[in-house]
Amino acid sequence: MKRMRLPRPFTIALGKAARALTRLRGGSGSAFPGLVTERIDPGFLAAVLAQLPRGVVVISGTNGKTTTTKMVVELLRGQGLRVFTNRSGSNFTRGVVASMLGEISPMGRLKADIAVLELDEAHAVHFVRAVNPQYSLLLNVMRDQLDRFGEIDSTAALLRTIAEHTSQGVVLNREDSRIARIADALTTQEVRYFGLAPALRTHFPSDDELHGAEPAAAGALPEADVLLTGLGTQQGTFRLGDEEITTDLTVNGAYNTYNAAAALALVRLVLGDTIDQEALLDSLRRASPAFGRGESLTVGGQPLDLVLVKNPAGFRLGLSSFSAAGVATMIAINDNYADGRDMSWLWDVGFDSLAEGGVAMVSGVRSYDMALRLSYDRVDIAAVEPDLGTALEAFLAAHPQKPKRIFCTYTAMLDLRQHLSTYTEVEAFN
Amino acid sequence: MRPHSSEDKQIRLLQLYPRDMNIYGDYGNALVLMRRIQWYGFTPVMLTYNPGDPFPEAPDIVIGGGGQDSGQDRIQQDLLGLGERLRGLAEAGTPMLMVCGLYQLFGHFFETRGGSRISGIGVLDVETYGTDNRLIGNVVSESPDFGQIIGYENHSGQTYLGPTAKALAEVVVGQGNNERDNHEGARYRNVLGSYLHGALLPKNPAIADFLISTAVQRKFGQTLGALQAPQSAPESLPRLTELARQTASSRPR
Ligand SMILES: [Zn+2]
Numbered sequence: 068m069k070r071m072r073l074p075r076p077f078t079i080a081l082g083k084a085a086r087a088l089t090r091l092r093g094g095s096g097s098a099f100p101g102l103v104t105e106r107i108d109p110g111f112l113a114a115v116l117a118q119l120p121r122g123v124v125v126i127s128g129t130n131g132k133t134t135t136t137k138m139v140v141e142l143l144r145g146q147g148l149r150v151f152t153n154r155s156g157s158n159f160t161r162g163v164v165a166s167m168l169g170e171i172s173p174m175g176r177l178k179a180d181i182a183v184l185e186l187d188e189a190h191a192v193h194f195v196r197a198v199n200p201q202y203s204l205l206l207n208v209m210r211d212q213l214d215r216f217g218e219i220d221s222t223a224a225l226l227r228t229i230a231e232h233t234s235q236g237v238v239l240n241r242e243d244s245r246i247a248r249i250a251d252a253l254t255t256q257e258v259r260y261f262g263l264a265p266a267l268r269t270h271f272p273s274d275d276e277l278h279g280a281e282p283a284a285a286g287a288l289p290e291a292d293v294l295l296t297g298l299g300t301q302q303g304t305f306r307l308g309d310e311e312i313t314t315d316l317t318v319n320g321a322y323n324t325y326n327a328a329a330a331l332a333l334v335r336l337v338l339g340d341t342i343d344q345e346a347l348l349d350s351l352r353r354a355s356p357a358f359g360r361g362e363s364l365t366v367g368g369q370p371l372d373l374v375l376v377k378n379p380a381g382f383r384l385g386l387s388s389f390s391a392a393g394v395a396t397m398i399a400i401n402d403n404y405a406d407g408r409d410m411s412w413l414w415d416v417g418f419d420s421l422a423e424g425g426v427a428m429v430s431g432v433r434s435y436d437m438a439l440r441l442s443y444d445r446v447d448i449a450a451v452e453p454d455l456g457t458a459l460e461a462f463l464a465a466h467p468q469k470p471k472r473i474f475c476t477y478t479a480m481l482d483l484r485q486h487l488s489t490y491t492e493v494e495a496f497n
Numbered sequence: 498m499r500p501h502s503s504e505d506k507q508i509r510l511l512q513l514y515p516r517d518m519n520i521y522g523d524y525g526n527a528l529v530l531m532r533r534i535q536w537y538g539f540t541p542v543m544l545t546y547n548p549g550d551p552f553p554e555a556p557d558i559v560i561g562g563g564g565q566d567s568g569q570d571r572i573q574q575d576l577l578g579l580g581e582r583l584r585g586l587a588e589a590g591t592p593m594l595m596v597c598g599l600y601q602l603f604g605h606f607f608e609t610r611g612g613s614r615i616s617g618i619g620v621l622d623v624e625t626y627g628t629d630n631r632l633i634g635n636v637v638s639e640s641p642d643f644g645q646i647i648g649y650e651n652h653s654g655q656t657y658l659g660p661t662a663k664a665l666a667e668v669v670v671g672q673g674n675n676e677r678d679n680h681e682g683a684r685y686r687n688v689l690g691s692y693l694h695g696a697l698l699p700k701n702p703a704i705a706d707f708l709i710s711t712a713v714q715r716k717f718g719q720t721l722g723a724l725q726a727p728q729s730a731p732e733s734l735p736r737l738t739e740l741a742r743q744t745a746s747s748r749p750r
Contacts, residue, residue, distance in 0.1 A: 219520075220565050402748060408634065409649045410745075414525030414696045432748070435741035438730055439699050442737060443525075443532050448730040451737075453744075 074115060074175045078108040082168045112164055113198050115171060121148065121181035123198055124337060127188055127229055128206025128246075129222065130381050131326045133357040134318065135206060136185040138330035143181060145350030146334075146343055151179035160194060181337070188225045195232035203233040204333040206326070208245045209380040219245065227252050238332045241288050242271065250289070261332040262291035263325065264306075267298060270321045270387060271380075293332040295325050303327060307335065314348055318356045319363070320374075320388035322381070327351060366463060366490045372472045375480055377407065379415035385474055386420050395466035396421060397428040399455060399479035400437045406476040410436045418444040425449060427466060430458035431479045455482045463490070508534045508712050511544040511556035514564070514572045518598055521651065523562025525696025526594065529705050530558060536726045537709060548575035552582060557712040559586065563597025563652075563694065573615060576602055580618035587620045592687040592711040594704065596697060600682070600690035601625040601654050621683045621690050622659035623674075629653070634750035636671030636693055638681040643703045646681070647745045648693025656692075658683055665691055671750060687711050700742050702735075 108114075116123050126136045140152045151170065153163045163184065171177050186194055208223045223245040230237045230249050233256055240246045241260040250258045263271060296311065297304030303324040304313040316324060331351065335342060356362065362373045372389065376382040402408050410433055418441055425447035429438045434453045441448055449465070452458035462471070475483055512527050527543065534541035544553040548571060564572070583603075587593065595603045604623035607615040617625075631653045638646045646666045655675035658664060665682030666673075673681030673692060682691035689704065691697060698705040710721045726734040 220567055408748070409521070409651065409695070411522030411525065411649060411694045411696055414522035414528070414699070415519075433741075433744060435737055435744055436700075438732075438737050439734075439741050440525075442726075442729055442734055443528055443699065445727070445729060450731060 074108055074111045076173055076175065078111060079168070079171060079173055079175055082111075082164070083171075083173075086165060086168045110197075112160055112167075115167055115175065115177050116182055116198050118175075118177065119151070119179055119182055121337070122201035122235075123182045123184065124202045124204070124333065125184050125186045125194075125200045125229060125233075126204045126206070126333070127186045127191060127226055128204075128240075129188065129209045130207050130378065131322060131329075132185050132206060134323055135204070135326040135330050136183060137357045138318075138327055138351075138354045139204070139333055140183050141354045142330055142334045142347060142350045143183065143337070145346045146338060146341075147346075148180045149178060151177055151182040153184050160190070160197065186229065188222050191225045191229045195229050200229070200233050201235045202237070202333065202337055203229050204238040204329060205230060205240065205246050205249060206329055207240055207243045207380075209378050223249070230256070236336045238292075238329065238336055240329065241291055242268065247289070257336070259332055259336050260289050260291045261293045261328045262288065262295070263328075264294055264296040267295060267321075270298065271325065271384065291332075292335060293328045295328040298324055305331060307331060312348060314352050316351070317353055320384070322384040322388055323356050327354070330354075364487060364491050366471070366487065367467055369466075369468070370470045371487075371491075372470075373480060373483065374472060374474045375477065376474050377476055379412045382412075382416040382474065386416070386418070389472060391421055391424050391472075393470065394424070395427045395462070395469045395471045396424065397430065397458070397462045397471065397473045398426060398437055398441075399429075399431040399458070399473060399475040399483060400433040401431045401476050401479040401482075402433045403478045405478050413437060413440045416440075418446050421446045428452065428458050428462040430455050430462075431476065434458075455479060456486050459483060459486050506539045506717070507542050508539045508709065508716070509542045509544055509553070509555060509557045510534070511546060511553055511559045513546050513559060513561035513595075513599060514548070514568075514576075515545050515562075516547045517568035517571050518562045518564035520565060520568070521563050521597060521649075521694035522696040523560075523596060523694065526560055526562070526596070526698045526705075529696070529698040529702070530560070530708065532726075533702070533705050533724065534709055536724050537713070537721050538725070539709075539713065548572055552579065556586070556591070557716055558708050559583070559591060559593040560708075561593075561595045561599035561603075563599065569598050569602070569615075573602065576618060577616060580620075583618055584620055587686055587688045590687050590711070590715060592708040593620075593689065594697070594708060595621075595688070595690045596694055597652060597692055600692065601656065603688070603690055604656065604683075605659075607654060620688055621685050622662040623656050623683050623690065624659065625654040625656045627653060628655050630655075630676065632672040632676070632692075634671055635745060635748050636673065636681065637669045637746045638666035638671070638673060638693075639669055640666035642684070643701065643707065645742075645746075646691075646693065646697075646704070647700050647742050648691070648695040648697050650692045651694070652692050656683075661685065665689055670746075695745070700738060700745060702738055 126132050140150050143150050205226045227249045236257040238259050241262040294306040301316050301319050364371045374385045376385050427449045429451045434451050438451050531541040601607050602617040603620045604617045605619050607625045610627045633651045636648050636650050640646050662683040664680035665684050668679045668681050
């Protein structure tokens with residue numbers, strides 16, 4: 068193992084000062100203190116992370132990495148570990164550096180045993196060149212904002228780079244053929260898989276299967292260390308090695324339950340034989356989703372679910388995870404950069420499951436695109452209102468006695484949460 | 498009951514390579530054609546062709562989309578085997594719409610950055626060259642045949658027209674075929690090629706109706722009547738379409 072020096076106290080003091088200054092001026096941004104620190108010490112990040120006794124774990128993939136990272140952190144904390152973690156942002160390493168500055172001692176000590184980092188695939192190459200993670204978990208490559216990254220195959224190549232730079236062990240989704248194939252590029256690392264029991268695969272159609280590609284034959288799949296074998300309402304059954312367990316969950320939806328299987332596989336690899344199974348299941352039961360991803364609020368005495376949708380597979384899962392019966396449905400679609408500008412993905416989602424009850428409100432910058440999409444699927448629409456605030460108000464007023472569900476893209480969700488905070492308690496987010 | 502059995506008024510829509518070439522919402526084009534064929538009083542029949550399949554008999558409309566490089570590799574040899582048949586259909590006047598990847602392969606060739614040439618089937622007199630530059634964003638273009646065409650482009654291959662292809666449209670906002678001229682897409686007889694998805698047909702029903710009316714005219718010698726779309730929203734389908742077009746054309750690139 069290579070020895071690394073700690074960062075100089077001077078760098079830390081200056082970085083902390085930059086952070087304090089940014090806060091003083093009312094900014095929560097991480098770019099400035101991170102920039103200052105990296106300028107005077109480009110090795111800062113690697114130096115601080117290198118002192119952690121259990122090293123660095125990274126989690127990447129196009130869908131579900133925020134919730135999965137949160138679950139891994141909670142599972143590890145449940146095992147008594149001190150965990151440093153980050154929120155993925157637009158400027159990855161500077162963001163991590165900035166959150167470190169808040170937690171680091173003046174002499175450069177980070178009081179943590181392990182770092183669990185959510186790594187955006189776009190930042191992967193830059194990061195793993197600076198810091199070699201001990202472990203990585205790669206979730207999936209779904210068609211997501213192709214206008215930003217070009218092609219799915221090149222996103223898969225970025226994730227492969229993470230795996231190649233991982234020193235000890237890699238956890239892969241065996242159900243995603245592009246992810247599973249990454250194993251072919253690995254020679255020295257231990258490779259483990261998480262997966263789905265064959266009976267559950269129809270709940271998780273892949274983009275490739277949508278238009279008739281053959282699902283991989285069950286015999287061809289590698290053995291999974293953690294297998295999701297059963298789905299209930301806020302309940303999941305997992306096979307961990309040879310043992311099958313059923314547990315209640317705080318996360319909801321098929322999608323988040325499968326993320327739990329991924330988190331379990333990673334934690335089992337990191338901790339090995341030392342795992343406290345009872346504590347693990349207790350943490351798993353209580354782990355909550357990252358904000359917005361299947362978030363449940365109460366408005367006017369009725370439950371309101373916000374479901375983040377950002378690509379066809381995620382939208383399909385959102386629709387199949389939650390029954391539309393008895394629920395008033397709203398859909399809010401924006402096309403800002405963070406949402407993806409290309410609307411073609413809406414045409415790769417089938418909306419038949421909404422046909423019976425119809426859609427109460429369609430909103431967002433691209434509400435008319437969404438309304439067209441629903442019309443060609445013969446789904447009735449009660450109202451279309453591009454302005455999110457106006458639409459939300461009308462939607463709430465029209466269905467006072469009904470549970471509600473809003474499917475929304477990322478920036479639509481941020482906007483809606485802002486409006487919802489005048490009706491109910493909404494967890495702060497920055 | 499109507500006096501004719503439904504088979505009498507069938508319009509057969511063939512999707513080429515839906516398994517490998519469907520990346521940019523191309524299914525939307527198929528869905529819009531299926532629904533509008535029905536709303537014009539005909540019976541749509543969806544046919545698909547994937548590599549190695551028997552080629553469906555007597556398609557009235559043929560459509561195809563874009564794919565990943567890997568998808569393109571998988572279908573390319575198979576497509577060459579269909580070349581003669583598809584050229585025959587094109588010469589006979591069959592309406593077709595090819596978007597993105599299949600637009601490129603309906604041309605003479607795609608030359609990669611490394612200089613190797615991937616043969617196309619030459620239905621359209623166009624040539625495509627791979628570049629390091631990805632042309633991405635909202636597009637507004639003007640077509641003599643179809644009025645304003647609105648869509649979204651995402652391609653790094655750049656396409657140039659030969660003497661017997663004419664441009665589908667001229668670009669007003671965006672890039673279209675390439676960075677040098679203003680052409681978007683190509684047309685030869687009733688075969689249309691385009692880089693625009695979004696999907697293309699939902700926001701450009703004039704093109705959908707051209708494909709349908711051409712098929713109906715060739716098969717039954719009839720002109721299209723009025724579209725009988727059920728009203729399922731506060732606004733009619735044409736009004737929703739117009740509003741979606743206005744939004745798309747006002748968005749940043
Ligand atoms: Zn395209």
